[in-house]
Amino acid sequence: MTAGVLGHPEVLPTTVVVPTIGRPALRDLLDALARATGPRAERLVLVDDTPDGAVDERACRRPGLPEVVVLRSHGRGPAGARNLGWRMAQTEWVSFLDDDVVPDDDWWDRLAADLDKANADVVGGRPAAASQGRIVVPLPADRPLTDEERNTAGLASAQWITADMSYRRDVLVRVGGFDERFRRAYREDADLGLRVVERGGRILPGERTTRHPVPRSRWSASIARQRGNADDQLMRRLHGDDWRDRAGAPPGRLRRHLATSTAGALAVVLGLGGALRRDHRLRLLAAAASAGWVAGTAELAAARIAPGPRTVREVAAMVVTSVAIPSAAAAHAARGLVTHVRERPWPGAPDLVLFDRDGTLIRDVPRNTDPARVEPVAHAREALDRLRALGIPVGVATNQAAVGRGQISHEDCARINARVEELLGPFDTWQVCAHRPEDCCECRKPGPQLVVRACSELGVRPEQCVLIGDTAGDLGAAEAAGATGILVPNAATRPEEVLEAAHVASDLVTAVEIALRGWR
Incomplete structure (x- = not known):
């Protein structure tokens, strides 16, 4: 660490990189970093990933922030935006934050302690490769959680989440950074963590805390999330069938979704065949398939409704989306399987x-x-x-x-x-x-x-x-x-x-x- 910046006694050996699409929550992040206590990073790099460059650098500056630099990644996705940010850094460490999180008031102090801990944790002549911040999701205590709140709550226990993660820059160089084939903010952090760990790197839990508010989203967000099944196929291709166990990811419901959507498809095909041919056996098989589809859909809806608040609005949303989720999951999984059938490990850009x-x-x-x-x-x-x-x-x-x-x-x-x-x-x-x-x-x-x-x-x-x-x-x-x-x-x-x-x-x-x- 070196002395003196913006009145603070020290400068941390890190660059903070924030990929952003200009969401209003970015203001809350910048305000939180400006008021937090402790030595600042050398630089705060905001990577504007909007196609037209919507982030105004002047509006992002605050008293109490380190030097703010805005780069443009032109819609490459969060993985590409982070790669642009860390490659521009010249510091020993690179600290990643998402643009919709709020660091605690002692975040800079805690980050300094976490980086010192990682530097001191030397095994086999190699210090720790990364330090992960603690993610806290503010949740209501006076009622059961909605489906969206339960989904966001899972971030608190997610492994290697880049909502708050610091990596050594030379480690990022060694593994090629983030895999830009992950176009969304999903699985790109788990993929990077696996590649680091597979090469012998150690990722330590830190003491700094960052809050991740529950986003306001449409009732159909759970259907849109099924796109992640395509990314899961890429993870499977790159890391093998046991990637979930090694990355600490929950097992998911894809097999059940495949069974339900298959039953629904068979019900339609057999029902049409039975009607056209006036074949009683086909009609019976169609009825059996329909029963399987109804059972699978009902089981999914019940599993999502039971732990929730069971309001009319929540129950209605769960029922409607549970009808669409299995087929959406199957379609995205099939797309991922076809798209990524020949993928090889990410080489990263050359240095x-x-x-x-x-x-x-x-x-x-x-x-x-x-x-x-x-x-x-x-x-x-x-x-x-x-x-x-x-x-x-x-x-x-x-x-x-x-x-x-x-x-x-x-x-x-x-x-x-x-x-x-x-x-x-x-x-x-x-x-x-x-x-x-x-x-x-x-x-x-x-x-x-x-x-x-x-x-x-x-x-x-x-x-x-x-x-x-x-x-x-x-x-x-x-x-x-x-x-x-x-x-x-x-x-x-x-x-x-x-x-x-x-x-x-x-x-x-x-x-x-x-x-x-x-x-x-």
Whole structure:
């Protein structure tokens, strides 16, 4: 911790990241953080995930808050929004809060103590990977809970919930952050927690407390929640059939829903067949199936009505929604099964993307000594800015044998690089090999050293690096270093290089999307 910010004696080694869709509850969160006691984080990052950028940064500032920064994730979902937030952080820890929670008045003090506890809890030379806050759901004590209140109450015992969770940044780097295939605020936190624990990370319970109010929702919210069955199929695909046990998730009712919805479908099909064919046996079977559907629906409604307040409105809502829930659950489960049948573990975005210079970022002008002749290729700036917007470092790795041959000087090369930086920068690292091929150095591509040096300079593991170039030498350098290469062919690229490349993109924007979405 360091001294001094906004009058507080210390700064916590964390960045607070809040994904938001601009809900009114965000004001309550900011007010609570502003009045809470204790040392502040270095920065509060609000990631606006609305498509049109509805969050006003100036309206989010408060006396007593750390520096407030608003980023735009343009509807990528909470997982993508959190990834953008933590990648922009440079602190040891990243603390996640949801935009509809209210931290207690001593939250900053408790967070400081929880992070100290996690740092001190060292097992096998490794400190704890994460610290989970305690979630409290304010519930009425004078009456039974409604269905919506019972659903929200489950958050208080949920494991690894990111409504209040702090992770070490290097742990997030190691596991690739949140899996952006989880498009909603559901299961993305359990998936991340499982991946951390599977790699030996320990998640400690903390003492800080955050309240999660029961949201006001429509009576049909329970039907909409059945979309989670598709996410559960993704969890099953990624973590196996026992994922619920390992993630501390309740067993759910999908099997009962499948039985009920199957009975209902059979009742319709057999009933139509019996009517068209005037077949008494089909009618009997249809009646039996109908009885099964009624029994399943009645059991579900009774299970939801029994613990509740049993008001006319609540009972009516439970009966109506219990009719629709089984078929909705079955449909979403089937959609998830089909959609995620071939999913692989989330690779995460790379921690560094390197680009070849000539022929990849700029037009190849042999032995160029004139900065005025530097011309970026199409979409180069767009591709680079896409990575920068996600907080992913970018760099250049280039062979310049013309320097070694004396055809251009080191100064000429530096001027060209400066012009590239002016047009397309900033770049986080420049790696230049000025040797001739006959020098047999290790830095000239396809040798690995340009990639290795760039990774070392920025503290990135080579396997988390991508190199984008236009020749087999670029791909060979990536492979030799343990990184991944993506080929963007041009007129000078040989056909056999394209055929042999594992990853080929038509342009730089496509190459960047491959790097972000499926480069392993």
